[in-house]
Amino acid sequence: METLLLFWLSALFLGGDQAHDPIHQAWRGREQTRQLECERIPQAEAHKRFPAEVPATAMRTSTMMELDALVCARRVVPWGTLHPRDEVILSMLGTEVAAIVGGVAGAVPVGSRVVVDVSYPSPQVAQKVAIATRQSLADAGHRVSNLAPLLAAGDVEVLAALTPAEALPVACARLFAEQTLTGTDAFVGVALLRDNETQLHAGLCQKGRWQWLR
Amino acid sequence: MAPLRSSLLSSVRSSIRSSLRPIVVALAALVAVVTSSPALAQGSAEGLATDDLQQAQAENLRRDLANHLHLRAYDLLDELVYGWTRAPPFATDTAVVVADVTVPFGFGSGLEALLENHLAELILKHPETRVRLAHCPACSQLAVHADKTGTVMSRGIDAPGVLARVGQDSGAQHALFLDVEAEGSALVLRTRITTLDDDLTIVVSKTLSSSTSSAALLRSGDKLVSAEQARREYLDALQQRGPLAIPAKLSLLQFAPPPPELGGIGAVPIVWLQTGAEFNINHARDWSGSVVIGGTYIPQLYNGLMIEARLNRLLTGASASLTQPNLYGFGSVSISTLTGPLALILRDDVPNVADLLASSTGVIVQTTTWPAIGAGVDLRIGNRVGAAFYAQSMPTLAASPGIGRFLDFGLLQVHAIGGEVTLWF
Numbered sequence: 001m002e003t004l005l006l007f008w009l010s011a012l013f014l015g016g017d018q019a020h021d022p023i024h025q026a027w028r029g030r031e032q033t034r035q036l037e038c039e040r041i042p043q044a045e046a047h048k049r050f051p052a053e054v055p056a057t058a059m060r061t062s063t064m065m066e067l068d069a070l071v072c073a074r075r076v077v078p079w080g081t082l083h084p085r086d087e088v089i090l091s092m093l094g095t096e097v098a099a100i101v102g103g104v105a106g107a108v109p110v111g112s113r114v115v116v117d118v119s120y121p122s123p124q125v126a127q128k129v130a131i132a133t134r135q136s137l138a139d140a141g142h143r144v145s146n147l148a149p150l151l152a153a154g155d156v157e158v159l160a161a162l163t164p165a166e167a168l169p170v171a172c173a174r175l176f177a178e179q180t181l182t183g184t185d186a187f188v189g190v191a192l193l194r195d196n197e198t199q200l201h202a203g204l205c206q207k208g209r210w211q212w213l214r
Numbered sequence: 215m216a217p218l219r220s221s222l223l224s225s226v227r228s229s230i231r232s233s234l235r236p237i238v239v240a241l242a243a244l245v246a247v248v249t250s251s252p253a254l255a256q257g258s259a260e261g262l263a264t265d266d267l268q269q270a271q272a273e274n275l276r277r278d279l280a281n282h283l284h285l286r287a288y289d290l291l292d293e294l295v296y297g298w299t300r301a302p303p304f305a306t307d308t309a310v311v312v313a314d315v316t317v318p319f320g321f322g323s324g325l326e327a328l329l330e331n332h333l334a335e336l337i338l339k340h341p342e343t344r345v346r347l348a349h350c351p352a353c354s355q356l357a358v359h360a361d362k363t364g365t366v367m368s369r370g371i372d373a374p375g376v377l378a379r380v381g382q383d384s385g386a387q388h389a390l391f392l393d394v395e396a397e398g399s400a401l402v403l404r405t406r407i408t409t410l411d412d413d414l415t416i417v418v419s420k421t422l423s424s425s426t427s428s429a430a431l432l433r434s435g436d437k438l439v440s441a442e443q444a445r446r447e448y449l450d451a452l453q454q455r456g457p458l459a460i461p462a463k464l465s466l467l468q469f470a471p472p473p474p475e476l477g478g479i480g481a482v483p484i485v486w487l488q489t490g491a492e493f494n495i496n497h498a499r500d501w502s503g504s505v506v507i508g509g510t511y512i513p514q515l516y517n518g519l520m521i522e523a524r525l526n527r528l529l530t531g532a533s534a535s536l537t538q539p540n541l542y543g544f545g546s547v548s549i550s551t552l553t554g555p556l557a558l559i560l561r562d563d564v565p566n567v568a569d570l571l572a573s574s575t576g577v578i579v580q581t582t583t584w585p586a587i588g589a590g591v592d593l594r595i596g597n598r599v600g601a602a603f604y605a606q607s608m609p610t611l612a613a614s615p616g617i618g619r620f621l622d623f624g625l626l627q628v629h630a631i632g633g634e635v636t637l638w639f
Contacts, residue, residue, distance in 0.1 A: 037398050055497075075396070075399050076396035076398075076399060077318055086319075093395060094397055128395055131395075135416075135421055136421070144415070145413050146391065147372060147413065
């Protein structure tokens with residue numbers, strides 16, 4: 001019993017440093033370790049963000065060698081909670097939307113009203129993608145409507161029978177034909193073209209003409 | 215990975231079905247009985263549809279993480295409203311309807327309500343934002359409107375023109391939409407204020423991410439400060455603690471009772487009053503060292519002095535918490551000297567009555583000095599008050615018949631245990 005007690009006491013002292021090191025978490029299993037997202041940043045930046053944990057750079061040390069810190073944070077929503085495709089899309093939402101907005105920039109005249117709609121298998125994720133796209137377009141200086149464009153019930157019935165790749169150009173034409181969109185209005189359509197892919201596609205509709213951006 | 219797993223499982227199930235159907239039916243009945251308890255049913259993931267499994271996981275996620283998530287979301291809201299106090303979104307006081315608050319999928323309406331309430335609290339406490347919240351219960355309700363162009367069913371906020379036509383207009387000209395989304399390890403807050411007309415044009419837009427702010431801003435909602443200012447206060451709080459502290463301790467040391475076969479006399483506890491200096495190596499206060507000197511005086515029984523050096527190691531986390539108790543482990547070396555009748559008991563032989571009488575009357579002065587090594591744990595609150603428990607080994611007193619052993623590791627024996635209360639200045 002005493003030997004076991006001595007072992008645990010020594011483990012307490014030696015384990016202190018390792019408690020927050022993601023490498024030393026073998027007992028937590030692979031699944032737990034996968035939930036960490038890590039980035040390597042310079043010591044000065046790490047000290048700025050985590051002053052209590054990372055010491056300031058010492059002048060002598062910094063001239064002799066470059067030290068860095070591995071900053072790990074646990075995912076807010078662990079892998080395996082949602083549909084795998086949705087998890088990937090939501091994890092990269094900012095990056096994906098930035099790429100789409102980058103394609104729209106310059107193609108839409110300044111002052112034009114921009115409307116956004118998203119075609120995605122999950123309505124909740126579609127809403128998130130639409131919010132992020134509208135917000136990103138607004139941040140980029142576009143005049144963005146927070147509403148999705150509406151089509152007549154007959155149009156919706158026809159579009160529902162088409163694949164997203166076929167439906168978006170048709171929807172573009174119908175939006176202008178029904179005068180839901182007019183003049184210099186622009187429609188940005190975001191869609192997942194295949195159920196098993198993890199990249200969002202987008203196109204731009206102006207004056208009833210559809211153009212794929214991505 | 216889930217689709218692959220489910221497709222593999224379904225192919226295995228179909229092959230089983232074709233060849234072993236009767237056995238499978240019997241086993242399924244047995245499994246159904248065994249897994250009828252909720253705990254076991256949760257474990258049998260294969261028996262659940264993928265949607266049900268995800269629903270169960272989402273429930274677990276909501277229970278486990280909502281408390282932590284809302285604090286990070288609060289921090290982003292603080293940052294948002296602080297930004298509005300510096301650069302108000304409107305030139306004059308403007309009524310705004312909170313139209314929609316959305317949170318990461320699976321966290322539910324409870325978190326939405328928390329965020330909406332926190333935002334309302336911040337805006338009410340900071341009129342300099344020039345945002346006035348307006349009440350609009352019809353905005354979130356389903357509205358059905360039919361006219362010559364068709365019938366539209368939507369939330370009121372998505373058809374403001376309809377609200378105005380049916381007399382449910384809140385009087386506000388703007389609507390506020392909040393969306394919080396988890397992107398990997400970062401939490402992203404997307405805020406937009408739109409005109410409250412048929413177009414809902416976005417007029418104010420702000421995106422904030424937790425990955426670009428410091429880990430803990432420690433801001434109070436009563437008086438918002440910038441992230442930089444909050445960080446400066448945090449650093450001040452760290453630095454005000456200083457590397458050097460003066461502890462004052464009251465310690466009680468109890469020797470192990472002697473084994474009956476040796477016929478020794480058990481020693482009474484020793485009370486030490488100690489003070490010294492403690493040095494923290496860094497702001498994280500994960501390692502520290504201390505040197506204390508102590509004295510004791512019990513009339514007619516003993517008086518003595520001691521000096522002890524300790525090395526403390528934080529066991530709860532990578533850095534000492536400012537607000538939560540911190541547990542340290544420590545190792546120590548000390549040397550103590552005791553004079554008086556009690557010192558007789560620490561000798562290598564059993565004192566007789568004559569020795570005790572001579573010592574208590576001052577005819578002979580017995581002094582015993584011993585080194586000790588120790589280890590223990592120290593619970594500290596706010597680095598101002600602490601309580602410790604420790605064990606000591608005293609190799610030179612091992613032969614004393616008046617001292618037993620609490621634990622015996624062979625080479626290392628625990629001869630005494632103690633407790634102490636400490637105040638730091």
